[in-house]
Structure formats: structure tokens, C-alpha cells
Amino acid sequence: MTLLSTPAVILRSYRYSETSKVVRLATRELGVQSAIAKGALRPQSPFGAALELLSEGVAQLYHRDSRELQTLAAFDVTALRRGLATSLGRFAGATTLAEVMLKMAPPAPLSSAYDRLVAGLESLATAPADAVDATAVRALWRLLGVLGFEPSLLACARDGAGLEAGNGAAVIFSAADGGALCARCAAAGAPDGASRLPPPAFRDLLALNDPAAALPALDAAHAAAHRRLVARFTRYHLGEGGAPPSPLPALDLWERRAWIVAS
Numbered sequence: 001m002t003l004l005s006t007p008a009v010i011l012r013s014y015r016y017s018e019t020s021k022v023v024r025l026a027t028r029e030l031g032v033q034s035a036i037a038k039g040a041l042r043p044q045s046p047f048g049a050a051l052e053l054l055s056e057g058v059a060q061l062y063h064r065d066s067r068e069l070q071t072l073a074a075f076d077v078t079a080l081r082r083g084l085a086t087s088l089g090r091f092a093g094a095t096t097l098a099e100v101m102l103k104m105a106p107p108a109p110l111s112s113a114y115d116r117l118v119a120g121l122e123s124l125a126t127a128p129a130d131a132v133d134a135t136a137v138r139a140l141w142r143l144l145g146v147l148g149f150e151p152s153l154l155a156c157a158r159d160g161a162g163l164e165a166g167n168g169a170a171v172i173f174s175a176a177d178g179g180a181l182c183a184r185c186a187a188a189g190a191p192d193g194a195s196r197l198p199p200p201a202f203r204d205l206l207a208l209n210d211p212a213a214a215l216p217a218l219d220a221a222h223a224a225a226h227r228r229l230v231a232r233f234t235r236y237h238l239g240e241g242g243a244p245p246s247p248l249p250a251l252d253l254w255e256r257r258a259w260i261v262a263s
Helices: 082-086 088-104 111-126 129-149 183-188 199-208 220-238 249-256 256-261
Strands: 002-015 021-027 030-037 054-064 070-078 171-174 179-181 196-197
Touching: 002 070, 002 088, 021 054, 021 070, 021 088, 021 111, 030 054, 030 220, 082 088, 082 111, 088 111, 088 129, 088 220, 088 249, 111 129, 129 199, 129 220, 179 183, 196 199, 196 220, 196 249, 199 220, 249 256
Parallel strands: 030 070
Antiparallel strands: 002 021, 002 054, 021 030, 054 070, 171 179, 171 196
């Protein structure tokens, strides 16, 4: 067993015993890992409040490849991102990123996914209030991309033909095909659940997937449409198009903005 140090984010934690917790961690060096934090629930625990959801820090792990449950020796917080708690929209977007990382990232090194997760959390914590929805949608698309599920938007997902955003025609987006379809493939038949995107919506989708582009200004209706689109894409690819996907309660809450309905 080796003691390793790695940047990490708390994705989930739950009680393991009267005195200990199990945490799920996104780590930069080891991918997503499960670890037991012994004594974390004791009054004078050295972990203190460090194991809060979405806390970022440096994890000290006793690690063995043959084990599914590692041992967390210490967690030194470097960022709590209190800004995520300033609105339910920010927090819902952030927990959705954590949920997708937990469900779709491997228990193996994938530093680009870790970096994308951290960048997404930071962008949500600091986004202007009127840009939180668009920021969350972009962060989720970008995380999916680095996890191996980048949508095809510049070329037809079915035959590779080039796509043009400015030709005035609507674009069919198919989660099952992995992205947008050219006119010929769309005419040949789009799968159930495919979405028809008017030109402005497709241009916004391109911008949301391009970190160099200005973040589009989305009103409530268009923000809801883009949340539905990326949520449908996520569910499809998590379930690999066959068996029903695992439950995604954070994604469901964020997509529907259920806290608005409840209030």
C-alpha cells in the first residue's frame, strides 16, 4: 500500500459507521476513487468540515490498485467555493457536474477531466447571475467532451459531411447518433427523440461548446431548451443507448429547475 498525494474534489460522502465516512473523490492522478475517512465523524476529527460536497483540496490516500475502497489519510482544503452556495442554480449546476464525473469518469488517471471539472466549478462560482444557466450548460458539454462524449457539431455525426450554421436551415440533433445530422441524413430518418434546432439555437449550441466563443445570452425558454438537450444527450450515453441509465437526480433537478416549481 502506497501513500499518494493528489489534487481532489469531493463528489459525494456518506456515513459508513458511527465514526467514519466514505467519500467519492475526483482525483487528478487516480481518476474517481472511493475512500474511507476513518474517524471523520468524531468531534475532534482532523478532517473537521473539510469533507464537504464540492470541496477542493489535496488528498492523502493510502492506495492499492487491487482495492475498491482506499483509505483517506488527510484532506487539505484549498478551495471551498462558497460562491456556489449563493444561488440554487449555481449549486444545482455544480452538483450535476459532480454527478456526471462520478457516473462517467473511470477509476484511472484522466487529468484533463479533473481539470475540466475544476474549471467548470470555478466558472459557476464566479459567473454573473444572468449567465449561470449558460455557464452550467457549457461546463457540462465541455466535461462530456473530455470524458469521450463530445458531440459532433461541425460535421454530420452519421456520414461526416460538413455542416453550416449560417445557411438558414434548421439542424437535427440526435443524441443516438452523437450530434448534428446533415440534411441528407436527417431526411433519411432521425431516431426518436431527435431535436430540431432552428439556426439561432444551433449557433448557440456551437458557442456553448466553444470556450473561445462569447457565452450566448439565453432567456429562460432558450436556457430550458439547452438544459433539456444536454440532459437528454447525457442520459442516452450513460445508458449506452440500451439499458436504462443509472438515476441522475442532480441532473434531473438542474434540468427541470424543480426548486422554482417547489417555491
